[in-house]
Each structure stands twice: as structure tokens, then as C-alpha cells.
Amino acid sequence: MAPASLMGPLTFIPCTMYSKPPASNKPAITFGTPVEPVQVRLQKAMALHQSGQLAQAKTLYEGILATQPRNADALSLLAIVATQTRDYPLALETINKAIKINPANAGYYLNRGAAQKELKMLTEAVASFDKAIALKPDYAEAYSNRGIVQKELKQIDAAIASLDRAIALKPGHAEAYWNKSNALLISGDYERGWPLYEWRWKLNDPNFVPRNYTQPLWLGLESVQGKTVYLYGEQGLGDTLQLCRYAKLVKDLGARVVMEVPLPLKSLLQRIDGVDEWVLTGTPPPTFDYHCPLVSLPLALKTTLSTIPGQEPYLHSNELLRAQWSQHLGPRTVPRVGLVWSGNPVQLNDHNRSIPLERLLAYLPPGLEYVSLQKDPREADRATLSACATVRHLGDDFKNYDDTAAVCALMDVVVSVCTSVAHLSAGLGCTTWVLLAYNSDWRWLHDRTDSPWYPSAQLYRQATPGDWSEPMSRLQNDLVKLAGQFPGATPV
Numbered sequence: 001m002a003p004a005s006l007m008g009p010l011t012f013i014p015c016t017m018y019s020k021p022p023a024s025n026k027p028a029i030t031f032g033t034p035v036e037p038v039q040v041r042l043q044k045a046m047a048l049h050q051s052g053q054l055a056q057a058k059t060l061y062e063g064i065l066a067t068q069p070r071n072a073d074a075l076s077l078l079a080i081v082a083t084q085t086r087d088y089p090l091a092l093e094t095i096n097k098a099i100k101i102n103p104a105n106a107g108y109y110l111n112r113g114a115a116q117k118e119l120k121m122l123t124e125a126v127a128s129f130d131k132a133i134a135l136k137p138d139y140a141e142a143y144s145n146r147g148i149v150q151k152e153l154k155q156i157d158a159a160i161a162s163l164d165r166a167i168a169l170k171p172g173h174a175e176a177y178w179n180k181s182n183a184l185l186i187s188g189d190y191e192r193g194w195p196l197y198e199w200r201w202k203l204n205d206p207n208f209v210p211r212n213y214t215q216p217l218w219l220g221l222e223s224v225q226g227k228t229v230y231l232y233g234e235q236g237l238g239d240t241l242q243l244c245r246y247a248k249l250v251k252d253l254g255a256r257v258v259m260e261v262p263l264p265l266k267s268l269l270q271r272i273d274g275v276d277e278w279v280l281t282g283t284p285p286p287t288f289d290y291h292c293p294l295v296s297l298p299l300a301l302k303t304t305l306s307t308i309p310g311q312e313p314y315l316h317s318n319e320l321l322r323a324q325w326s327q328h329l330g331p332r333t334v335p336r337v338g339l340v341w342s343g344n345p346v347q348l349n350d351h352n353r354s355i356p357l358e359r360l361l362a363y364l365p366p367g368l369e370y371v372s373l374q375k376d377p378r379e380a381d382r383a384t385l386s387a388c389a390t391v392r393h394l395g396d397d398f399k400n401y402d403d404t405a406a407v408c409a410l411m412d413v414v415v416s417v418c419t420s421v422a423h424l425s426a427g428l429g430c431t432t433w434v435l436l437a438y439n440s441d442w443r444w445l446h447d448r449t450d451s452p453w454y455p456s457a458q459l460y461r462q463a464t465p466g467d468w469s470e471p472m473s474r475l476q477n478d479l480v481k482l483a484g485q486f487p488g489a490t491p492v
Contacts, residue, residue, distance in 0.1 A: 038064055042074060054081050072101040076108055083115050086351075091115035106136035110145060117149050120465045125149045140170035144179060151183045152439040152465070154446065159183045174202035185442035193442075194299035207235065211291065218290035220300030225254035227289040232260035233281075234293040236344075237401075240265060241423035242443065242453065243294035245310035248274030249301050250292075258288055267402045268424075271316045308452050313429030321406035329371070329410060335486050337364075337479065338373045338411040339391065343419035345378065352437040353418045355468055357381040361388065363472040367483035371411065373404055373421055413482060415475065418444070426454035433478070435471055438462040 045060035061078040064071055075098035082091035092115040099108050113128035129146035133139050147162035160183050166176035177199035184193030198219075200208040211232070216222075218229060229250050233240035240262070251257045251274035258277045261269050270278060279285050292300060303309075329336070342354035357377070361384070364370060372393040377385060385393050398404050404421060405428055408414050414425040415433045418441060425432040434451075436444055436459055444451060444459060451457040458478075460471035 038068055038071065042071075042077075045074075046077065049077065049081060054085055057081055058085075070101050072098040072105070072108070075101070076105075076111060079111055079115065083111070083118065086118070088115050088118045092119060104135060106132040106139055106142070109135070110139070110142050113142075113145055113149070117145075117152070122149050122153050122465060126153070138169055140166045140173055140176070143169065144173060144176040147176070147183070148179050151179070151186070154439075156183055156187045156446065172202075174199050174204075178203055182442050186440075186444075186446050188305050188445055190298065190304050194303070197299065198296065211293075213291050215288060215291055217296075218292045218300060219296060220302065222290070223253075224250065224290060226256075227254075228256040228258060228287065230258045230260070230279075230285050230288040230291040231297070232291070232293055233262065234295050236347075236420070237262065237265060238418075238420040238423045239295055240269075241315070241401075241420055241427055243297060244269055244272055245314045245427070246294065246297040246301060247272060248314075249309055250274065250297070251276075258286060260285065264400045267318070267400060268315065268405055271318075272314060305452055310427070310453075311455055313427065313456075315405065315424065315427035315429075317405040317409040317428060318402050321402055322409055325403070325406045326410055329407075332369070334367060334369050335412040335482050336369045336371055336410065337482075338371050338408055338414040338416075338421075338425070340373050340414070340416035340419060340421040342374065342378060342381065343417060349437075352439070352466075355417060355435065357384045357388075357391075359468065360472070361390070363476040364390065365476055365480045365483060366390075367486075368479060371407065373398075373407060373414070373416075375404070422457070423454075426451070426457040429456050432457045433475060434459050435468070435475065436461045438465040438467075 041060060041064055045057045045064070048060065049057035058078065058081045061074050061081065064074045065078065068074065075094050079091045079095035079098065082088070082094060092112065095108055095112045095115060098105070099112065102108065109128045109132035113125040113132070116122070116125035116128060126146055126149050129142045129149070132142040133146070136142070143162045143166035147159045147166065150156075150159035150162055160180060163176045163180040163183065166173050167180070170176070177196050181193050181196035181199065184190075184196065201210045210217075213230075215230075218224065231247060231250065233243075244259070247257050247259055256276050257274055258279060259269075259275045260279045260281050262281045266278070266280065269275075277286065297303075301309075339360070341357050341360050343350050345354075347353075357374075358380075370391040372385065372391050372395050374381070374393070374395040375398055377393075377395065385391060394407060398407075401420075401424060405424055408421070408425045408428055408430050411425075411430065413431045413433055414421065415435070416422040416425065417435045418437070422432060422434045426434075432454065434444070434457055438461065440461065443453060447461070449459050449461075451459060460475050462468060463470045
């Protein structure tokens with residue numbers, strides 16, 4: 001899945017940079033250890049901050065505030081560190097103190113809006129960005145940030161208008177272009193969205209680093225008849241599982257297709273159509289004429305909502321593994337439900353998409369057999385699994401995604417949050433019920449319960465940011481119906 005953020009990072013604006021301590025007309029007389037001027041200490045803290053040493057910077061900011069609690073710049077910078085380290089309550093508390101001291105600083109309102117956004121205070125965040133713009137009408141970053149939050153509020157037209165204003169004020173504003181692409185894609189405007197999605201390469205984001213091959217990037221403009229095209233993943237296993245379907249379309253253009261594959265997906269993906277040669281991630285590619293990341297293929301092949309490829313299952317499980325796992329599971333007496341409740345914890349949006357197992361269990365009705373497909377459960381979830389007699393955990397026995405695919409194929413339904421197994425299960429054509437946060441990724445589109453990417457998928461969206469109770473109640477009702485449809489089932 002998309003890494004850092006669904007819409008790209010919010011912009012933080014540090015306060016005044018100090019180039020040197022102020023001059024003094026008096027000679028300094030010191031006793032004992034000299035104390036550095038606050039400006040010098042602040043400069044050191046900011047240097048640590050900008051180099052990514054957040055814990056050290058935080059300590060220095062707090063030291064400054066211990067002696068100067070009304071230093072608004074130190075408060076603002078401490079708030080930025082707190083936001084970057086996900087201590088959002090501290091960030092909001094601290095930036096509010098800075099605003100009380102200096103209510104005319106537009107940057108402080110920008111930073112407050114960033115903290116409010118992460119605390120799901122979306123309407124309040126928009127108001128903060130509005131205030132920043134009122135104080136500084138040409139504030140491109142405030143317009144861009146407002147567009148991000150308006151998109152999260154599903155105010156797509158307003159979001160695009162804010163982002164357009166940011167671009168007009170700052171034509172090279174990569175974040176604004178990137179955020180606009182996401183707003184367009186989630187609304188289904190693929191014609192305008194895909195080209196702007198290429199602005200990801202101009203972001204200062206380690207997740208988007210272009211590969212500097214001497215061969216040209218292919219975006220569909222040149223003929224690839226008789227040419228070798230090298231395809232590779234870019235944003236995670238979920239993206240690779242979703243977009244590997246495009247290999248066949250490139251092959252159909254007359255190209256020889258070489259695809260890079262990460263080890264966990266190697267055996268599974270070798271059964272897809274259209275790939276002439278596989279390269280394991282981390283090994284040098286063979287000679288090729290053009291290269292293209294998988295996420296750029298929808299642009300290269302001019303994908304619209306009506307031309308999304310892979311309407312039939314394009315992933316296939318291993319028949320021998322299915323038989324082995326079927327034997328391991330034993331006779332099926334009630335419907336089987338596969339469960340995946342969390343994604344990669346290092347993904348910055350993971351706190352929005354993942355659900356504690358204990359909370360999910362409260363919505364699982366009796367009359368069904370629950371099978372955990374979760375790989376590497378978190379410590380708290382593992383403790384819940386150990387104490388739970390109603391969920392059979394298999395994820396620890398999966399060697400790679402071939403095992404996961406085989407077990408998905410044996411389930412009556414797979415219930416998953418927005419993570420790679422959702423793409424795997426749906427790509428296999430398995431009935432897949434996906435639990436989505438209020439502000440979901442672009443690939444699930446806007447306010448739909450179905451997916452044009454996956455005909456077998458059904459979507460359960462939050463109606464309110466951060467509130468899983470409504471979609472999980474609907475999930476519970478549908479699971480009860482599933483239990484009642486099984487021959488010989490006892491009503492629950």
C-alpha cells in the first residue's frame with residue numbers, strides 16, 4: 001500500500017531561523033560554567049531537528065522552555081517534533097500555547113492544523129488552515145494542507161480547489177500536485193489523476209525514489225513492439241498484487257516482459273500471465289530497453305474506470321498447497337471466515353487502517369469457523385489469540401504468499417483491513433470483505449461498497465473518522481446471514 005500517507009505529508013513550517021546570537025554592547029562577566037544564549041541553543045536544537053534527530057531536539061526544546069516557558073518559537077518547534085513522533089495530544093497542547101503568546105503567526109496555525117488532522121479533528125483543522133490563510137493570503141502550504149483535510153472530509157471539489165490555489169501560488173509545489181492526483185483518483189477521474197500521480201518522484205520522500213537507469217522510463221508514448229520492458233514494484237506488496245495484472249497488457253503490445261518480484265511473492269506471481277522472465281528484488285536486472293514501475297502502468301495504458309483489466313481472477317493458488325491446507329484444516333462443518341485485522345505497523349497510516357483483534361472479536365458472531373491469516377501478529381494481538389478459543393491461528397505457519405493464497409481459496413469469505421491480503425484474496429477471485437477507514441486509499445474510490453478493481457470485493461467503510469462500530473456492525477450482520485445460509489446451520 002501507499003506508504004507515508006494517503007495524500008502525502010502535511011507541511012510543517014518551522015518558526016524563525018536564528019543565524020547568530022544578538023550582539024551585546026557590554027563585555028560578558030561570567031562565574032562558573034557559561035550559559036549559552038537561548039538563540040544558540042535553539043539553533044542547535046533546530047539543526048538536530050532538521051537532521052532527523054528528533055529525540056535530541058525535543059530534549060533541547062524542553063530545556064529552553066524550562067527557563068523560558070513563553071518562548072513561542074520553541075513551543076512551535078516542540079509541537080512539530082511531537083507531531084512527527086505521533087504524540088499528537090502533546091503537539092496540540094504545545095502549539096496552542098504558542099498561539100496564545102503570538103496569535104498573529106500564520107505558521108503556528110498551519111502546525112496546529114497538522115496536529116488536529118492526526119487527532120481526527122478535521123473540521124477544526126480546516127479552521128486552523130483558514131486562519132493561517134487569513135493571516136497570510138499567499139500561503140501555498142496552508143492551501144495545500146487544507147486540501148488534504150478537505151479530501152479526508154470527502155469534500156473532493158473543495159479539496160481540488162484548495163490544491164489548485166496552492167499550485168497557482170507555488171507552481172512547483174510537488175505535494176499539492178501529488179495530493180490533487182489522489183483526490184482525482186479517489187473520485188474516479190483517472191484521466192486527470194494518473195498524469196499528476198507522477199509528481200510523486202518530486203516529493204522529498206524516501207518511499208518515492210526514482211530508479212536512475214540509463215534506459216528510458218516508459219509511460220506509453222513509445223512503441224514497445226520487439227522491445228524488453230522491465231517492470232518492478234514500488235510501494236509495497238499490496239500494490240504489486242493489485243497491479244501485476246498489467247504485465248499481460250504490456251506483453252500484448254509485443255514486448256518481452258521482465259518483472260522484478262519480492263521473495264514473499266515469487267512463487268505466487270510466477271503463475272500470472274504475460275511475464276517472460278522473473279528477477280528477484282535485490283538482484284541486477286537483465287538487459288532491457290524500457291522500464292516502468294507498476295504504479296505507472298495505469299497511466300501508460302490509459303486506464304479508466306471502464307477499462308480496468310483483470311475482471312476475471314488473475315492470481316491463482318497452488319493446487320497442491322490447497323490440498324495440503326485442506327487436510328490440515330479438516331472437515332468443514334460451518335462456513336469458514338479468514339481474518340486479517342492489521343497491516344504493517346511502520347506504515348504511517350497504519351493507525352487508521354488496523355484494528356486491535358480484541359475489538360474485532362466483539363463483532364464476530366457464533367456459528368462460523370474463524371481462521372487467522374494474520375502474519376506476525378502484534379504482541380497484544382498474540383496474547384488475545386492465545387486466550388481465544390474461537391479463532392484458529394494459521395498465519396505463523398505461512399512460508400510465503402503461496403500458503404496464504406491457498407488458505408484464502410479454502411475460505412467462504414476473507415475479512416481484511418486494507419492490506420496486502422485484501423488484494424491477494426480479491427485478486428484470486430475469493431469473496432473478500434474489506435474494512436476501510438473513513439479516508440481510504442485512492443484504489444477503493446469514494447463512498448462505494450463495491451470495487452471496479454475487484455468484482456469479488458465488498459467494502460465496509462467508516463461513516464465517521466476513527467469509528468469502526470458502524471462498519472463492523474454491518475459486517476456482523478452479514479456474517480450472521482452467512483452462518484444461516486450454510487446447509488443444516490443452526491440460526492444464531
